[in-house]
Amino acid sequence: MAVRRLAITLGDPRGIGPEVARAALLALAGEPDAPELLLVGPAGVLPDTTLPLKSTGTWREGEGAAAAGAHAGRAIEAAVQLVREGQVDGIVTAPIDKSALRAGGYDYPGHTEMLAALAGGVDVAMMMAAETTALGGALRVVLATTHHALREVPRVFTVDVLVAQTRITYLALQRQWGIAFPRIALCAFNPHASDQGLFGDEESRIYGPALRQLHALGVPAVGPLPADTVFTRALRGEFDAVIAPYHDVGMAAFKTASFGHGVNVTLGLPFVRTSPDHGTAFDIAGRGVADPSSMIEAVRLAARLIQRADAAR
Numbered sequence: 001m002a003v004r005r006l007a008i009t010l011g012d013p014r015g016i017g018p019e020v021a022r023a024a025l026l027a028l029a030g031e032p033d034a035p036e037l038l039l040v041g042p043a044g045v046l047p048d049t050t051l052p053l054k055s056t057g058t059w060r061e062g063e064g065a066a067a068a069g070a071h072a073g074r075a076i077e078a079a080v081q082l083v084r085e086g087q088v089d090g091i092v093t094a095p096i097d098k099s100a101l102r103a104g105g106y107d108y109p110g111h112t113e114m115l116a117a118l119a120g121g122v123d124v125a126m127m128m129a130a131e132t133t134a135l136g137g138a139l140r141v142v143l144a145t146t147h148h149a150l151r152e153v154p155r156v157f158t159v160d161v162l163v164a165q166t167r168i169t170y171l172a173l174q175r176q177w178g179i180a181f182p183r184i185a186l187c188a189f190n191p192h193a194s195d196q197g198l199f200g201d202e203e204s205r206i207y208g209p210a211l212r213q214l215h216a217l218g219v220p221a222v223g224p225l226p227a228d229t230v231f232t233r234a235l236r237g238e239f240d241a242v243i244a245p246y247h248d249v250g251m252a253a254f255k256t257a258s259f260g261h262g263v264n265v266t267l268g269l270p271f272v273r274t275s276p277d278h279g280t281a282f283d284i285a286g287r288g289v290a291d292p293s294s295m296i297e298a299v300r301l302a303a304r305l306i307q308r309a310d311a312a313r
Helices: 017-028 065-084 098-103 111-118 150-156 159-175 191-195 202-216 227-235 247-258 293-312
Strands: 005-009 036-043 053-058 090-093 125-130 139-143 184-187 222-225 241-244 263-267 272-276
Touching: 005 017, 005 065, 005 293, 017 036, 017 293, 036 065, 053 065, 065 090, 065 098, 065 111, 090 293, 111 263, 111 272, 125 159, 125 247, 139 159, 139 227, 139 247, 159 184, 159 202, 159 241, 159 263, 184 202, 184 227, 191 202, 191 222, 202 222, 222 227, 227 241, 227 247, 241 247, 263 293, 272 293
Parallel strands: 005 036, 005 090, 036 053, 090 272, 139 241, 184 222, 184 241
Antiparallel strands: 125 139, 125 263, 263 272
16 A cells, blocks of 8 residues: 655754754655655744644744643644544654653653553654665664663663563564564673673673573574674674664664664554654754755655555555
């Protein structure tokens, strides 16, 4: 089934979200088989009023962070409602300011957690995907733990979390990427994968039981592999995805290889959701210099994932 329509939320109205969303809509309008795009967010943030917009209120210049976060949150809610009603086939989200979102009354660490809650509390995984990178090969990195202070990671990174995140990734690679037998690597927690326990016990205490459970479930993941080599091996085509134990070890490698062309994909939702790999960039917002490349890639990838999932049904 051809993709009918995607919703693009405008994100924080003070950031570059509205301008990169508009640029993506205009850039893709002439492409053959391009999805129909519907912008979702407050009126008053776009220079032209002729673009297709599902208004969620009106933004007035000079409103503060709490108002901006409230506008961003309402746009996310509206987009989820549209996909539930069948008016759109998937969602692409422009960047938000996480502190503003919370100040606006939405107590979530970010998009991933909010979308999981709106979808009924489903288990999700946060994947950063680049089908092409500066080094040529594809790179897909899943963050087993997402928005946590580093000191909290040893507490929240558990066997159950690692198993669940890896299994969600395996199924998504099969259903949405069309990879029959995905090759998944588990990135180690400690330097040199702990060197037989010299630098920590997470590799034996968490990865060992997790791998046994995954293999029993039919998920042939490998690891733990040291962080200083596993991403290079993935870029060379050895793995279809890497599970990173915490945010920055995965994001640093990913953005080094693909900044500006990467896409954030939420796996496990009952609908496709993608997002560009950058933030709100308040410092350049409104100057007309924001690069829409990642937003364009997010729209294209969302369309491909929906088409593959439909074909697999």
